[in-house]
Amino acid sequence: MxxxxxxxxxxxxxxxxxxxxxxxxxxxxxxAADSGVGEDVLPQPCPACGSRHGLRLPGGMLCATCEWRQGTWPDADLVAPRVDVVYYLRFDDRVKVGTTANLRQRLGAIWHEELVALERGDRTLERRRHADLAEARIARTEWFRMTDAVVAHVERVAGGRDPWALHARWRSEALALRG
Structure with missing residues (x-):
């Protein structure tokens, strides 16, 4: 034995x-179990980003996605923060490069298979990306053929990060900066 x-x-x-x-x-x-440190599920979705993934610390819980402290709430009277993004959507063998300040609403209006990347920026950055990828552009649209250059650009922008988690982080930062 x-x-x-x-x-x-x-x-x-x-x-x-x-x-x-x-x-x-x-x-x-x-x-060790009583130390209070570890990953857990938040009791309700994070008010800043909607994630349920939490981090349990001795001083309370944080959202593991955006680090918003559990139990604190954004001021309900304030308008949601504006976070301008350039988005990259894949559909079949094409990528759309567009911009929006309301990502969920915009993506709900566009037929696509996958949100592949995001970067913070407005129309100025969007126009620069369109110029950078002009050789692959599909006739006066915001859609681009999936060439090696386009794939490399999208992979560089994505950087292996989940675009939704990145957007949640930016929204949380914008809320926190408002006070």
Missing amino acids: PTEPACLVPACEARADADALVALCAHHLAL
């Missing part, structure tokens, strides 16, 4: 709990 290893906590002479993922005794497992 194998014996359990010793608890990893220095100076603890107890044996590690057999079912523990980490070699800690029952006492130190309980202390």
Whole structure:
């Protein structure tokens, strides 16, 4: 019959709990569980970005997406913050490069398969992107053929980040800056 290893906590002479993922005794497992640090589900969606992914800390919970403190609320009388973005939508073998200050509403009005990237910016940046990708532009539209240059540009802008999480972060920052 194998014996359990010793608890990893220095100076603890107890044996590690057999079912523990980490070699800690029952006492130190309980202390770790009570430390209050870890990932969790928020009790309600974050008021700043809508995420349910939370981070439990000794001082309370934060939204893991935008770091808004759980239990604090944006002033309901204030208009939602304006966050101008240049968006990249994929549909079939094309990409649309457009701009909006109301991302969800705009994307609801455009037939697309996937939001592939976002960058903060307004019409000035949008026009610059259209000029940068002009060789792939589809006749006077905001749609571009999926050429190697377009794919490389979109991948560079996306940077491996989830565009919705990025947008949530920007909205939260805009709320926080308003006070």
